[in-house]
Amino acid sequence: MSPDATFPQRPFPRDFMWGTATAAYQIEGAATEDGRTPSIWDTFSHESGLVTNGDTGDVACDHYHRYEEDLDLLAALKVRAYRFSVAWPRIHPDVTGPANQKGLDFYKRLIAGLHDRGITPLPTMYHWDLPQSLEEKGGWTSRETSYRFADYAATVLEQLDGVDKWTTFNEPWTSAWLGYAYGIHAPGRSDIGAGASATHHLLLAHGLGVQACRDIRPGVEIGLTLNLGAIRAGSNDDADVAAAWRNDGNLNRIWLDPLFKGEYPQDMVELYAEYPPGFSVVQEGDLEIISSPIDFLGVNYYGPGTVMGEGREHEARMAGFHVGPPPSEESINHLHSIGVGVPGRPRTAMDWEIDASGLRELLERLSKEYTQIPLYITENGAAYHDYVGTDGAVRDPERIEYIKQHLEACLDAMDEGVNLQGYFIWSLLDNFEWGFGYSRRFGIVWIDYDTGRRIPKSSYYWYRDFINANS
Ligand code: FCB
Numbered sequence: 001m002s003p004d005a006t007f008p009q010r011p012f013p014r015d016f017m018w019g020t021a022t023a024a025y026q027i028e029g030a031a032t033e034d035g036r037t038p039s040i041w042d043t044f045s046h047e048s049g050l051v052t053n054g055d056t057g058d059v060a061c062d063h064y065h066r067y068e069e070d071l072d073l074l075a076a077l078k079v080r081a082y083r084f085s086v087a088w089p090r091i092h093p094d095v096t097g098p099a100n101q102k103g104l105d106f107y108k109r110l111i112a113g114l115h116d117r118g119i120t121p122l123p124t125m126y127h128w129d130l131p132q133s134l135e136e137k138g139g140w141t142s143r144e145t146s147y148r149f150a151d152y153a154a155t156v157l158e159q160l161d162g163v164d165k166w167t168t169f170n171e172p173w174t175s176a177w178l179g180y181a182y183g184i185h186a187p188g189r190s191d192i193g194a195g196a197s198a199t200h201h202l203l204l205a206h207g208l209g210v211q212a213c214r215d216i217r218p219g220v221e222i223g224l225t226l227n228l229g230a231i232r233a234g235s236n237d238d239a240d241v242a243a244a245w246r247n248d249g250n251l252n253r254i255w256l257d258p259l260f261k262g263e264y265p266q267d268m269v270e271l272y273a274e275y276p277p278g279f280s281v282v283q284e285g286d287l288e289i290i291s292s293p294i295d296f297l298g299v300n301y302y303g304p305g306t307v308m309g310e311g312r313e314h315e316a317r318m319a320g321f322h323v324g325p326p327p328s329e330e331s332i333n334h335l336h337s338i339g340v341g342v343p344g345r346p347r348t349a350m351d352w353e354i355d356a357s358g359l360r361e362l363l364e365r366l367s368k369e370y371t372q373i374p375l376y377i378t379e380n381g382a383a384y385h386d387y388v389g390t391d392g393a394v395r396d397p398e399r400i401e402y403i404k405q406h407l408e409a410c411l412d413a414m415d416e417g418v419n420l421q422g423y424f425i426w427s428l429l430d431n432f433e434w435g436f437g438y439s440r441r442f443g444i445v446w447i448d449y450d451t452g453r454r455i456p457k458s459s460y461y462w463y464r465d466f467i468n469a470n471s
Pocket of ligand 1: 023026170171174300426433434442
């Protein structure tokens with residue numbers, strides 16, 4: 001499928017940063033090689049029984065061995081940038097000891113390979129693979145972990161030169177809430193109070209990491225990536241409006257307020273006071289550290305969410321909404337809300353609703369209420385039930401359509417003055433989709449997990465031609 005001559009009707013800026021994204025545990029494999037030690041995701045995938053088909057990241061896309069081939073795929077795609085993550089357990093296998101040279105060397109080769117191909121590296125320091133040894137000391141519920149992160153951040157910044165833009169964290173919400181409060185991601189804990197304290201320690205780690213990096217290399221650009229959303233109330237009923245505001249607090253404001261305003265939202269502090277330790281772990285001076293200025297903000301966006309008040313299933317059905325199972329009992333209990341689906345709205349293979357207007361809404365809110373620093377869409381994309389056709393090709397027109405709609409939303413937001421400077425498709429490759437294992441495919445390149453063979457899908461060729469026409 002070649003790019004539609006009528007799309008987009010307005011041009012993107014010539015220097016817009018087009019890219020694709022991946023993360024270490026999802027693609028690398030080589031889980032026990034060259035001094036890497038287990039992360040919480042190794043433990044969780046091997047032991048929890050909560051990953052579809054018992055899949056693990058042991059081999060994944062075998063990117064650790066096939067990275068040259070993947071770099072060539074990026075080069076042929078003509079992206080300007082590549083977002084990937086550095087695996088903490090490859091760098092600091094025993095957490096406090098010296099850095100592991102072989103782990104560093106892998107990322108040095110990767111970064112050099114990107115530079116050779118004229119591609120800007122955008123590494124993330126933490127995409128969920130906490131060293132298991134730190135989890136055993138409390139993980140993100142322990143303040144110590146924040147300091148260990150700052151040490152690790154300093155190591156990678158010092159050792160991996162040739163990177164001008166670093167991201168500290170990917171989606172701390174997901175680490176804290178799916179990992180510590182709802183028990184569906186590693187490390188699989190189900191405790192709301194732990195979710196709140198992990199929230200604070202992740203933010204503190206981010207702030208300490210930013211400060212450590214600025215001390216070492218003042219000119220470096222540092223940001224973080226949040227998964228933010230447009231949360232809508234199912235009706236104007238007070239119960240639904242209040243439920244939407246609480247969900248907005250947990251997903252958006254609890255991160256954005258401390259980062260950009262230096263304070264936690266009062267309603268969230270009150271809510272989590274009921275769940276010890278909650279925010280009682282906050283110490284004097286922490287918020288100044290957390291609100292250390294950053295140079296850019298990464299936004300991961302997949303779809304909007306609609307919520308209604310707890311116990312309003314009947315009203316939801318009467319209004320024509322779908323009422324699905326909650327992510328966990330804990331989530332309804334503390335946010336006093338239910339998630340509902342808007343009828344008729346298309347969904348991806350993740351069962352996530354597609355509505356690009358939520359992206360525009362979110363970007364405009366960020367720029368009006370929070371910050372004018374450059375924004376990047378660090379992840380956007382969709383899973384579909386792709387397959388290899390009898391002619392050997394993988395055709396994914398729905399993914400192309402999804403991307404186009406979201407790019408239009410980006411342009412709309414930019415027309416309103418939003419300082420958006422780049423867009424990264426999730427993902428370059430099909431990969432280990434966390435609790436869904438290999439059963440969900442987000443790649444613009446198909447992976448044959450038996451042979452490791454890569455087959456660019458039609459979305460890959462579409463994106464290549466689109467970039468060519470728009471840069
Ligand atoms: C995001 C994650 C990323 C990937 C996509 C589908 O939450 O950051 O690793 O799993 O979702």
